Amino acid sequence: MATSTTETRSRRADRAARSAPPGGEPGSGRPARAPRTPRAGRRRDRPGGALHPGSLVAESGPFLRAALAPAVQRATAAGRRVLGPVASVVSPLGRLLIAAVVLLWILGTVLGWSEALVAALMGTLLVLLAIGFILGRSSYGVDLDLTRTRVAVGDRAVGSVSVSNTSDKALLPASLELPVGAATAIFHLPRLTPGQVHEDLFSIPTQRRAVIVVGPVRSVRADPLSILRREVLWTEPTDLFVHPRTTPLIGSAAGFIKDLEGLPTKELSSADVSFHALRDYVPGDDRRHIHWKTTARTNKLMVRQFEETRRSHLAVALSTNTNEYASETEFELAVSVAGSIGLQAIREQRNLSVLTQDGPLRTETGRNLLDDMTRIEGRAVRATALDLARTTADAVPNASVVFFVVGPEVTPSQLRSAAASIPPGIRCLAIRCVTDGQQSRATIGDLTVLTLNSLDDLALVLRKAAA
Incomplete structure (x- = not known):
């Protein structure tokens, strides 16, 4: 009986093996699964092909940061909008009180210190009462x-x-x-x-x-x-x-330029206002400049020849080096002197340039000039009045008159060197602003040096210098 049962089981197994498709599982009737191959780019950190969680986080980190960055920025901006106004209403005393209250609460809770708890409670009540005073809106x-x-x-x-x-x-x-x-x-x-x-x-x-x-x-x-x-x-x-306080300079009697139309130079021109001589006519000359009386007498065309004139261009060099002044009053007097001369030049519609060690000032209108002079600050700098004179000579080469407005600490040798740095043919005047001293006039070479101790006397001093 046992033998027949064993034979029956063996026959069933043979039939199942014959009925199964190639590669299938015996007795299941299903085809065998193909071996699974890993996807390209996937790392296998453990045997058997399992993925390590840390590798996924490391690989996705940049993408997560990029995705979360806008949200973090919005949250930060929102926090600033909320906390900024709140923190701005707390005074330094309030910050100290709040810090003390927090510290007392911690000490009282941790150490069981009842006095600290009472003090913390009192401080908290003060802060709450203060909040009630600042609530509300006003229109x-x-x-x-x-x-x-x-x-x-x-x-x-x-x-x-x-x-x-x-x-x-x-x-x-x-x-x-x-x-x-x-x-x-x-x-x-x-x-x-x-x-x-x-x-x-x-x-x-x-x-x-x-x-x-x-x-x-x-x-x-x-x-x-x-x-x-x-x-x-x-x-x-x-x-x-x-x-700065200024004083009016009445007309050309203030005296810093004698010729309202400009100063003549040694350069000759075919058209100007300063007559020089007559010469023979050359094709191309303007016939309006033919001198007909001389032409009739000599039977040759004669034309007028002129000297070029330098249009009135006033340059004011104001030294802002406080090392050249003995007091702040002298420096303010120098600023007022430079402003008065500049305003007079603007009123007479002259070309004007005002320079300091910090650079040129605006001279389009009197308001612009005074606005810039209001912002002038005296400083102890390395640039001296001599350096300022050289800068003025480079910046305003066509000036007709140059004023040096300096303090009493500028020596005569420095003034002589400053005047020497100005091109020939340009009249130079120096105004030394002092508080203790007599008004005077001196000459150093071609340079006229005026000593002034009061702004009200500026017109008189300039009139004498022009005489």
Whole structure:
């Protein structure tokens, strides 16, 4: 019986083997699977072809960073927009208080220090109370008006701040701040009903030459301890130019150029205003310059010949090297002298060039000149008055008159060298600005040296120099 059973099983196995397709699994009736080949570019870090997770992260890292970079930037920008205004309202005292509160909370919690917990609670209450003082919105219409944006030293600069309530409800009293240079003016606003206007006047001292930034007007909300401080800007800043003080020079009697039409040179020309001689006519000459009386007498065409004239071009070289001045008052006097001479040249529509060690100034209009002179700052530099004279000679080779405006520390030998650096035929004058000393006039070679101790005497001194 056992033998027959074994034979039956062997016959079934033979039939299954004969019925299976080539390469199939015995008894399954399914074809055998082809061996799996790895894909190109896939790394196999372990035996058996398994992929290592670290390799996938390393390979996909650049793609992940590129995909996440915009999201990270947006999150960072959003954080700055949220935290920036919040951090700006916290004063230095508030930052110190918040840091102390956090430290006290940590010490009280970790060490079980009850006094620290009480102090931390009190500090937290102060911060919460301060937040209540800066909450809320104000709706103001603010107008900052300066009567003049350009004044001279010593003149009165007046302005006004007009505030109106543009909301439909009353506004509580508040404070406005107006920065004026390094100082700050405070205006107290009363309770304003809808549409009500409140105006305050103010004046700005102008004892010194400067460019004063006025504004912007800002409203301030703060707690009594100034832990938190919230500012809202309502206007744009305005520049107030305090020009150097100048004095008028009456006409050509001020004396820095005798010939209003220019100074003649040794170069000959066929057309100009300074007559020189007669010569024979040459084909191509302008027939308007034929001298008919001489032509009739000599029976030859004779034409006029002229000397070229140098048009009146005034050059002012202002030394800004503070080593050449004994005091700030002398330097300010030199700036005023240069500004007065330059303004007179512009009024008489002369060509003008004003130079300092820092470069040329704008001379298109008197306003541009004074604006640039307001920004002049004296500095101790290596460039001396002699270096400035050489720069002036290169920059303005066709000048008719050159003024050197210097301090008393410039020696006569330096002035002589400065005049020697100017091309021949150009008249040179030097003005030494002093506070302690007598006004005088001296001559060093072809250079006229004038000593001045008061701006009011500038016209008189120049008139004497022209005599």
